[in-house]
Amino acid sequence: MKPHLDSLPPDMISLDDYARLSRQFIEPATWEWLQGGSGQLQALKANETAFSRHAIYNRVLVDMKHGTTRSHLAGLDLAHPIALAPVxxxxxxxxxxxxxxxxxxxxxLMVVSTMASVAIEEIAAAAAGPLWFQLYMQPHRDDTLHLLRRAETAGCQAIVVTLDTPVQPASHAAHKAGFVLPPHIDAVHLRENGPPPPVALSAHGRALFQAMMAQAPTRTDLEWLRDATALPLIAKGISHPGDAAELLAMGYDGIVVSNHGGRALDSAPAPLTMLPAVRSELGPDAVILFDGGVRTGSDVFKAIALGANAVLIGRPQLHALAVAGSLGVAHMLKLLREELELVMALAGTPTIADITRSTLVETDYPGGSSC
Known part of the structure; x- marks a missing residue:
């Protein structure tokens, strides 16, 4: 990889600028892995276009002197409702x-991935803000429990269990580009795990269903996980309102409406499309995060208006990291927050609580304008 910038070019004024410039700092095959999605990219493209179906009313005569982006999320007091997704x-x-x-x-907030390339203990020692830990349930419960205890000991304040990729579809672009992990980079949290238990196929069995899916977490596993920790549990990768309601009934503390950044089911609906139905099903007090294609302050605003308490940012954090390291990540978040503040000011919404469904108007125009 190329050396990262020590200072930011003056033309870095949006997340699109980071995406554009980061390609110069990321190996081509890695770029395809990062930007790609599953199948024919239907879900990935849907994430990108869903926001254009909503426009924001410009409102006047609102006193904005005490405007703020401060947010409350599952016991956290945050400067804004924009957090880093597990990548x-x-x-x-x-x-x-x-x-x-x-x-x-x-x-x-930063949500640290099970597939992180640095140990949670090192990340926690350096973190500028609170951490949550994203958990992939492991084939052996002892391995899952070991991950859970490491996260607790490191000071993580919640566990985000991902449920939408029991099978990980391949990215065609990454495959064609020949992407493989370099030998010096691995998922450090999984180094101590044992091999998955063997599964005997029946005479007419298929490996996908009887081997891979045999390791997928079940209701019993999720109930066991709920009993295994006192930390808040957030279920990630939810799009169906019925699944969301069932998880909360099991004692989970919130959900992330997400289609894994377009990397799971290729025909999955855009999370933004499902947000209103999930919020309606769960009621006003449930903790709902949104993950899927946020690139501007307007996107943040729309996700909150449609039912999210906060949004998670995926690929842009690696764009910013590649360009300018910690400085880039901090600046990327600053850009999004400032864009959100501008939208709130023009929409007449002084606080995050003022951003409701009534601030939006439906539009069929790709540019997001109804006139």
């Missing part, structure tokens, strides 16, 4: 990996 292998784009990202996550 694996940060060392693919920066030598310090997740440590550098954590240093740049000023005044907000």
């Amino acid at each position: 694996g292998y940060h060392r693919l784009v920066h030598d310090q990996g997740e440590v550098a990202t954590a240093r740049g996550a000023l005044d907000t």
Whole structure:
């Protein structure tokens, strides 16, 4: 990888600028892995276009002198409702990996991936803000419990269990580009895990269903996990309102409406499309995060208006990390927060609580304008 910038070029004024410039700092095959999605990219493209179906009313005559982006999320008091999603292998784009990202996550939450390339203990020692830990349930419960205890001991304040990728579809672009993890980069949290238990196929069995899916977490596993920790549990990768309601009934403390950044089911609906139905099903007090294609302050605003308490940012954190390390991550978050503040000011919404469904108007125009 190329050396990262020590200062930011004056034309870095949006997340699109970071995406554009980061390609110069990321290996081509890694770029395809980062930007790609599953199948024919239907879900990935849906995430990008869903926001254009909503426009924001410009409102006047509102006193904005005491406006603020401060947010409350599952016991956290945050400067804004923009957090870092769990993304694996940060060392693919920066030598310090997740440590550098954590240093740049000023005044907000970072969700550390099970597939991180730096140990949670090192990340926690460097973190500028609170941490949650994203958990993939492991084939052996002892391995899952070991991950859970490491996260607790490191000071993580919640566990985010991902449920939408019991099978990980391949990215065609990454496969064609020949992407493989370099030998010096791995998922450090999984080094001590034992091999998955063997599964005997029946005469007419298929490996996908009887081997891979045999390891997928079940209701019993999720109930066991609920009993295994006193930390808040957030279920990630939810799109169906019925699943969301069932998880909360099991004692889970919140959900993340997400389609894994377009990397799971290729025909999955855009999370933004499902947000209103999930919020309606769960009621006004449930903790709902949104993950899927946020690139501007307007996107943040729309996700909150449609039912999210906060949004998670995925790929842009690695774009920013690749360009300028911790400085880039901090600046990327600053840009989003400032864009959100501007939208709130023009929409007449002084606080996050003022951002409701009534602030939006439906539009069929790709540019997001109804006139």
